[in-house]
Amino acid sequence: MPAPVPAPVAERSPRRDRDLVRNGLPVEPDTSQPLPKRLLRTPLAWLTFLLLVGYAVCLVLLYRQVVPDQQVPGGVLPGLGREAVPIAARYALVTAVPLSLLFLWADRFRPQRFWVWLMTFGWGACVATYVAAQINTWAASHLSIIGDGDPATGARAAIFVAPFVEEAAKATVLFWLAILMRYAWVSRLSGIVLAGLSGAAFAFVENILYYGRAYRYAARTIGAVSPEQALHQVFVLRGLLTFFGHPLFTSMTGIGLAVGMRSKSKTVRVVAPLAGFCCAALLHMAFNTAASLLSGRQQLLVFLFVAVPLVLGFVGFVVRQLLLQxxxxxxxxxxxxxxxxxxxxxxxxxxxxxxxxxxxxxxxxxxxxxxxxxxxxxxxxxxxxxxxxxxxxxxxxxxxxxxxxxxxxxxxxxxxxxxxxxxxxxxxxxxxxxxxxxxxxxxxxxPAFPGPAGLGGSFPAVPPSAAAPLGQTATRYSEVDPTWKPPGQQ
Incomplete structure (x- = not known):
């Protein structure tokens, strides 16, 4: 005899709700109130609205900074141009859409709500890119040794500044989500999926900038390759060969954060996220170092013997986590x-x-x-x-x-x-x-003799009881009445 399922707790009180919130458990909504009223009283609804407004502001500010031409002392700094942005965005979508769908596919046992995916992707695409652009530009200007024309400024910023700034910008949303909804972080896959979405969104906007610059430079330079060829070359390098960079790096922070949240030890809860962030920054630094200081055959060897095994190992880790879950x-x-x-x-x-x-x-x-x-x-x-x-x-x-x-x-x-x-x-x-x-x-x-019956039949069906017998059984005898006598006899 199976044991009866315990009945749900019907009574509600502020104390019980506080206990649920303290443990990160969801509080059942009060269905007696209308939906608009429940939404207005939900903190996540207001947080989502404020984040969407912030995302739009950051996107507009970034657009005004990089798309139009900028007046600088001594001349004009060319921007991407309005005609290059739609073309670059189409090329960037080729990588961003399949990569995001793969991460969402991996989030299958306990998928997050749609607004969580939206907020994470929007943060990486709008806030992280805008903040990283400002800090990287400021740091690059202070790393110049011989003035504005120092050719090593870009490499110094890419190696020593960009990894820490960009990984911190992408991972900030992960820490916010861990604080707001730690109950939903049930495994390492949760950290990988959210970190991968933030990294894919960051790479999407960054690719637009790189593709647009290559297109605009080729269009304004006499004797260079055509804008389409320049854009295609950058797309092959960033969109096909090294598309895994940002999602892979940020996933290290997501894994460290998930390990810390699923551990009861306070030491692990502090050390694991920091170790994950340091691993992400060091991988990013190694990647930028190879891209800045190596060329030709050296880059190919690093790609084949370092990058490809690392990506394959990461894919194997995700598959193993699916089986473990x-x-x-x-x-x-x-x-x-x-x-x-x-x-x-x-x-x-x-x-x-x-x-x-x-x-x-x-x-x-x-x-x-x-x-x-x-x-x-x-x-x-x-x-x-x-x-x-x-x-x-x-x-x-x-x-x-x-x-x-x-x-x-x-x-x-x-x-x-x-x-x-x-x-x-x-x-x-x-x-x-x-x-x-x-x-x-x-x-x-x-069907019965003499013809078929039912759909398409030429004769109506004859009940088996009324069907005429065939052969020796065709002769029928009437039943004998034992009380029958000739007429006139008593």
Whole structure:
């Protein structure tokens, strides 16, 4: 006899809500209030609005700084030009879109909410690029030894300033998210995905600047290659060969931050994020050093024997983390199976990404209600597994039992309608139509002598009881009445 699922806590109080917030646990919204009123009282809604305004301001300021020509003492500093920005943006999207989709694909067990992805990408594209541009320009002007014409100024800034400034600018949003929503950082994959999105967004805007400068320089220089050829050369170098740079570097900070947040040790919580940031800055410095001081064959050797193995190792690390997260979810759901709060067959299908995806595919063809129930079931059991892991690690105190009861009640509510383990092929519309037609044909009587019956038959069907027998059984005898006598006899 399975144990009854504990009922969710119905009563609410400011003290209980404070306990949830102190542990980083989400507070269930008050559904009795209208949606606009709930949004106006949500701090994240106001934070999102302020961040979007800040992103727009930074983007406009960066545009005014780099696109139009600037008047400087002694002449005019050419900008990118309005005609070069759309062309460069199209080339930059070729790298940014697939890279961002890959990071979102990796965030599959416990995907973040859309606004988190949007805020992270916007920070890397708008705030990080604007802040890094200001600090790098200021630092480069102070690193000049022989004046404004010092050719080594750019290399010094790229090696000694840009790595620390850019990595700090990209990683700031990670620390903000860790403070605001530490409960959602459930694994190293969480740090990799968010850091990768910030790095991909930063690389997107930076590539626009590099592509636009190459296009504008070729267009204004007599005897140089055509603007399209110059743009294509820079695109091959930055967009195809070294596209992994910024996301890879920032992911080191994300991994260190995730390690610190999933640890109970205060020392690890401080050292791990700092170690991740230092690793990101050192990798960035090594990359810029190779790009600034090496050329030709040397750069090719560094790319083949250093960069490519590093990227392959990073991809292997992500795949291994996916497998480990599936094992963790399966193990923690098994705890609830042993106490009778989940079905014995739930942990395996709900911990395999391929099975979960197939379940969503099957539910999609069973109607919107089944599809939404499947999504809610998968999200509820995944959060339940990570909540149990956090409680086992000591990251969440006894307040987690309240959230646990809410998730178990939600699982019990949506499970009868959801698809847990898909079997066979999905219920496609043409299959339903075929079954309907088969049922209609099956409604006709079976064919009988002397001709076919049903659809297309030339004779109506004859019931088997009224069909004429054939052969020796054709002769029929009437039943004998034992009381019959000739007329007139008594």
């Amino acid at each position: 599936g094992r963790l979810v399966r193990t923690r759901l098994g705890d609830y199976v042993r106490v009778g709060w989940l079905e014995p067959g739930d942990p395996v299908p709900l911990s395999r990404l391929r099975t979960r995806l197939r379940a969503l595919w099957h539910a999609l063809f069973r109607g919107p209600a089944t599809f939404l129930a499947t999504i809610r079931l998968q999200r509820a059991v995944t959060e339940l597994a990570y909540l149990r892991d956090s409680m086992d690690r000591g990251l969440v105190d006894a307040t987690g039992h309240r959230r646990e009861r809410v998730l178990l009640a939600r699982t019990r509510t949506v499970r009868p309608l959801a698809v847990v383990e898909p079997v066979g092929a999905a219920d496609y519309p043409w299959k339903r139509l075929r079954r309907r037609r088969t049922a209609e044909v099956a409604g006709y009587a079976p």
